[in-house]
Amino acid sequence: MELFYYAVFGGLAAVVAALELSKTNKDRINTSTAFNSFKNNYLLVYSLMMAGDWLQGPYVYYLYTTYGFGKGEIGQLFIAGFGSSMLFGTIVGSLADKQGRKRACVTYCITYILSCITKHSPQYKVLMLGRILGGIATSLLFSAFESWLVAEHFKRGFDQQWLSLTFSKAIFLGNGLIAIISGLFGNLLVDTFSLGPVSPFDAAACFLAIGMAIILSSWSENYGDASENKDLLTQFKGAAVTIASDEKIALLGAIQSLFEGSMYTFVFLWTPALSPNDEDIPHGFIFATFMLASMLGSSIASRLLSRNSPKVESYMQIVFIISSASLLLPILTSFLVAPSKVKGGGISFSGCLQLLGFSTFEACVGIFWPSIMKMRSQYVPEEARSTIMNFFRIPLNMFVCIVLYNVDAFPITVMFGMCSIFLFVASILQRRLSAIADKPSEYYVCSS
Numbered sequence: 001m002e003l004f005y006y007a008v009f010g011g012l013a014a015v016v017a018a019l020e021l022s023k024t025n026k027d028r029i030n031t032s033t034a035f036n037s038f039k040n041n042y043l044l045v046y047s048l049m050m051a052g053d054w055l056q057g058p059y060v061y062y063l064y065t066t067y068g069f070g071k072g073e074i075g076q077l078f079i080a081g082f083g084s085s086m087l088f089g090t091i092v093g094s095l096a097d098k099q100g101r102k103r104a105c106v107t108y109c110i111t112y113i114l115s116c117i118t119k120h121s122p123q124y125k126v127l128m129l130g131r132i133l134g135g136i137a138t139s140l141l142f143s144a145f146e147s148w149l150v151a152e153h154f155k156r157g158f159d160q161q162w163l164s165l166t167f168s169k170a171i172f173l174g175n176g177l178i179a180i181i182s183g184l185f186g187n188l189l190v191d192t193f194s195l196g197p198v199s200p201f202d203a204a205a206c207f208l209a210i211g212m213a214i215i216l217s218s219w220s221e222n223y224g225d226a227s228e229n230k231d232l233l234t235q236f237k238g239a240a241v242t243i244a245s246d247e248k249i250a251l252l253g254a255i256q257s258l259f260e261g262s263m264y265t266f267v268f269l270w271t272p273a274l275s276p277n278d279e280d281i282p283h284g285f286i287f288a289t290f291m292l293a294s295m296l297g298s299s300i301a302s303r304l305l306s307r308n309s310p311k312v313e314s315y316m317q318i319v320f321i322i323s324s325a326s327l328l329l330p331i332l333t334s335f336l337v338a339p340s341k342v343k344g345g346g347i348s349f350s351g352c353l354q355l356l357g358f359s360t361f362e363a364c365v366g367i368f369w370p371s372i373m374k375m376r377s378q379y380v381p382e383e384a385r386s387t388i389m390n391f392f393r394i395p396l397n398m399f400v401c402i403v404l405y406n407v408d409a410f411p412i413t414v415m416f417g418m419c420s421i422f423l424f425v426a427s428i429l430q431r432r433l434s435a436i437a438d439k440p441s442e443y444y445v446c447s448s
Contacts, residue, residue, distance in 0.1 A: 004352055005285055008359060012292045019299045029165050029306050035158050039166050041218055042149055043173055045105075048211035049141060050174035052112060054182035055204040058287065059190065063197040067122040077131050079404050084135025086397035092136050094235060094387040097224030101148035101386065102215060108140035109212035116205040119198050143389040150377050150385065151222040161306075163377055167370035168302035175369060176295030180288045187284055224383045239387040248379045251433045253392040256372055258426040259320070261399040262419035263365055266327065268407065269415055270358055273330050274351045276412075277343050286355065293359040297366020304367075305374060312371050313434035319371070320427035323364035327420045329357035331413045375433075 031039075064074045096104030111133050118130030153163050186200040193199075243249050270290075275281050304315055333350035347355070380388050403415070 002346075004347070004355075005282060005289070008355065009285070009289045009292060012289065012296055012359065016292065016296045016299055019296070019303070023303070029162060031162050031165065032158075034156070035162055038152075038156065038158070039162075039169070041214070042166060043169055045211050045214050045219075046145060046170050046174050047178050048207050048214070049108070049145065050178045051182050052109075052204040052208040052211070053141065054179045055186050055200045055207070056116070058183060058186060058284065059197050059200050063119060063201075064127070066197055067127075069124070073124065075404055075407070077127060079401050080128055081131040081135040081138070082397045082400045082404070084132040085139045086135075086394055086401070088132065088136050090139060090390040090394060092140065094239070094390055096140070096144045096147060096386040097384055098235065100221045100223055101144050101151065102219045102221045104140055104144035104386070105148060105215050105219070106212055108137050108144060109208045109215070111140070112137040113205045113208050116201040116208075119201040139390055139393060142393065143386045146373060146376070147224070147386045147389065148219070148222060151224075151382060152220070154382075155222060160377075164305035164370065164374050165302070167373040168298055168305055171298040171366060171369040172295055172302065176291055176298060176366065179291040179294070183284055183288055183291070224385055224387070235384070235387055239384045239391055242381060242384060242388060243391060246379075248433060248436060248439075249388065251429050252372075252375055252379055253388075255320075255426045255429050255433070256392050257395040257399070258422045258429070259323075259368055259372075260393075260396050261403075262323075262327070262422045264396070264400045265403050265415060265419050266358075266361065268404070269412060273354055273358075273412055273416070274347060277345075277348075279345055279347050279351065281347050281351070289355075289359060290362040293362035294366035297363040297368075298370060299366075300363070301367045301370045305370060311434070311437070312374050313430065313437045316368075316371055316375075317427050317430045317434065319364050319367050320423050320430055323361050323368075324420045324423035324427065326357040326361040326364070327416050327423065329354050330416045331420075334413055 061074060064077060069077075092104075092107065115130045115133040115137060118126050118133070121127065149166065150163065153166070154160075185203065189195045189199040189203060190197055243253060270286075271281075271283065274286070304310065305312065333353055337348075337350040337353070376385075376389065407415075
């Protein structure tokens, strides 16, 4: 079966290379030298930030097991991370609109570096503190950087269409190429150089420190609503009123929560799905394959976003339907393929089919990120961008916490079925968003 892994990886790599090399002028956006310099600076910083994040991911669970913690205790640590992102992260992320997005990005670096440092301690309370800090950092990563980029892009007078170019390149690099390189680099540190499971966290801290130095030296500050008479509670109320009064923003938030909730659930489910009988599967290589599939998706998104037709609101309906179908595969194979009862060994035939389906889902993830960023830049008002984006993450984090708490309570097929239903609902909401996309916005932000 090793040949199967290489065939899938090689096939995806060939398609990605062909797509990138075959781009015509119609697929490219003509930009200015000033914009290219601005874009490259942001891509460098974003790539360093994502390297700091990706280096940690594959080794968090493993590190906790080396400290002697069981599945229940590790589950509590993970729940603390998502809970922290929902509670403290929302508050800290929302402060970016008032206190400055550059400052929030620097706060992300400092918070995540401190989280990395806590990994050196085997003490449960210290590790719990690290998860809380990591949850705050995650909220900042997915709100402050995008908010800074959008505000700075328009402040410098660049064309709105050029923004989609930065989005698609950021996902291609940060969520694709950097993820693959980070996985290989982490494997080099832990296995080849035998530096231990903490070494990827130390490397992550170094990359974050380099990125922070670039931010401090080359980024200018920008704000959302910087009025002094608005406290945090008023800011939250204003964001809530904005979401409630504009159907497009509310739909966008629901779509994002449904898709990302399914995506984070998938992260926990793909390993037991591919190895139900403790089959020996190459986790690192499969992870790299998924990231390559994500690169394929972002490359497709880059082409779609560079053209005026089809609109992002239209093609995302199809993407959600495909992603919903791809997560139905574990359920279908459980009925159509006789389950193997042999412990260990290589990946089964049903596992091979599911791997293809999961790779398709990851390609949809690659299309989703730059596309949702483009829609947020169109619909979410600038004065409360970070606050509203963190509001969107509250139901997401609640959902993931519930899933983690009940991960052993339901069969894996039920969990995948739930995700598939969520993605199908997202396609219905996307259809509604597409129907009202051209209507003028009705939002207003409370100014009292």
